[in-house]
Amino acid sequence: MTEPEKRSAFSLFLAWVLPVLVLGIGVFGTILLINSRTPPKRIPPKKLVPLVRFHTAQAKEHTFKISTNGTVQAAHESSIVALVPGQIEWISKKLEAGLKVHKGEVLIKIDPRDFRTQIEAAKAGVAKAQRRLAEEKKEAQLALEEWKRSKQKGEPDPLLLRTPQIAEARADLNAARNNLEQAQRNLERTQVKAPFEGIIDSRLVDLGTWVGPGTPLFRIFSTDAVEVRLPVRTEDLAWIDLPSNGPAPVERTSLPRVRLSTQFAGKEVWWEGHIVRMEGKIDPKSRMAHLIARVEEPFAKAPPLFPGLFVRARIHGRRVAEVFEIPRMAIQEERFVTVIDSENRLHRKRVEILKKNRDSVIIGSGIQAGQRLLLSFIETVVEGMKVRTTGEGGAPGETNGGEEKK
Incomplete structure (x- = not known):
């Protein structure tokens, strides 16, 4: 084989055989590593149990208090x-x-001279009427004596005895006396007096x-007294012992108490009063009833309860036993609470809401004393769900429960 042929064969080896050889070695090594590895130990995931706050329900007597406001008016x-x-x-x-x-104190005097003149004229009229009546009676007596001397039979004619003339003279005298009384009243009216304190x-x-x-x-x-017109929701009327539609009794201890307060001269001041009546209709726009609070002797205390003051009112309603006052955040969907049992599991309960306050709710039934009510927000509450709890109301304390055990 010539030298050029050797070079060509070597180049062919480098281009095709060597890559295939390297690839085969790599595949073999990978398979060997996979088959020789040790599988990892399987560890089950931990379920995190939410940490929540709670409120312990306690039954107690409760006086319903209705908050409202109004403007003071003079009685x-x-x-x-x-x-x-x-x-x-x-x-x-x-x-x-x-x-x-x-x-009764005189505050204004009007010129009385014309009315004194009228009194004198009225007195003259009375004297004239008295004289005429006396003359008519005298004439009647003379006529009766003359009729008796004539020895006529029957009854004398009323005209003969001047009966109509006497009646007319007597009526004129009564009219003259009335004119005198009217003139005297007019003279008294020239002095304008205070009608009350x-x-x-x-x-x-x-x-x-x-x-x-x-x-x-x-x-x-x-x-002597001031009144305040207080708007109240109709559902709150159930907790107020309203007075009857008649006049308020003299003894006011039986009437619902109301405490009025306001800021005056930089200080918080208050006055005690009573609900004395309710207006006879419901406001058609606000659908509110209006109660009238009355405070006696409003100027006896310093500072006085001036008409025109805007005041806050707190009406003391009925006192009931065995109810629960719980934080408003414990209520879910307007009528449900979530109870945490002794094993720290959640259970949903429907409750009877008697009244809602700004920060609390009064519950009549649906829960029992000593039960723990969930306060923390949980996006999805599942029946029987496990939780951990902090101290009462979320205060720092020992936690109960922990990770949920399988």
């Missing part, structure tokens, strides 16, 4: 008007907004003003 507020015409000749120094006045809200006239009947003079509100 009595009046706009006082003039009853007689005339010019104002005197105004009390107390007739200023914010000043306290007493019942109160505080002046505003003065509407000044000295020298001419007024007529019906002219507004001033506004006044009472200080």
Whole structure:
């Protein structure tokens, strides 16, 4: 074989035979390694049990309290008007907004001279009517004596005895007396008085003003009591012992108590009152009932409970036994709770909700005292699911349970 032929054969070997040989050795080595390996030890996966917080249900007596708010209004507020015409000749120094006045205190005087003249004229009318009645009676007596002397039979004619004239004179006398009483009342009305113990809200006239009947003079509100109109949901009425539709009893201890509070001059202040009645209709827009709270002697305490104040109200309702107050976060889907049993497994229970507060819920039935209620959020709760628990309400404490055992 010539030298060129040898080179060609060697090149052919490098191009085809050597790669096949290397590939075969690699495949053989791979098979050998696979067959000689030791299989790994199988370890079952651990199931992680969620750590949750809980609340222990405790039965107790509970007083239902309904929170609401409203604006204070005076129990009595009046706009006082003039009853007689005339010019104002005197105004009390107390007739200023914010000043306290007493019942019957004179606040305005209207010029009384015309009414004194009317009284004198009315007195003259009474005297004239009295004289005429006396004359008619005298004439009737003379006529009766004359008829008796004539010895006529039967009964005398009423016209002869001047019976109609006497009746007319008596009616004129009564009318004259009524005119005198009217004139005296008009004279009394020239002195405008406070109708009750109160505080002046505003003065509407000044000295020298001419007024007529019906002219507004001033506004006044009472200080003996104030009232607050409180909106309440109709479902909350079941827990309030509402008073009857009649007048409120003198003894108010039987009426539902209400505590009013507000911020005044940078401080939290409060007043005690009672629910005295409910309005006779439901608001058609809000579907709310309105209760009227009344506070007696609102100006006896410092600071006073001024009309116009916006206050928060807390109504004390019925007191019931054997109910459960639980955190609101324990409620699921509006009517269910999840109970954690003694083996730390979950069970769903339906409960009777009596009332929902801002942070808690009152339960009437469906759970028992001592049961632990789930507070933590679990995306999917499975019946009998295993959990671990922290201390009561999620406080740090010993955990119960651990990894779930198969």
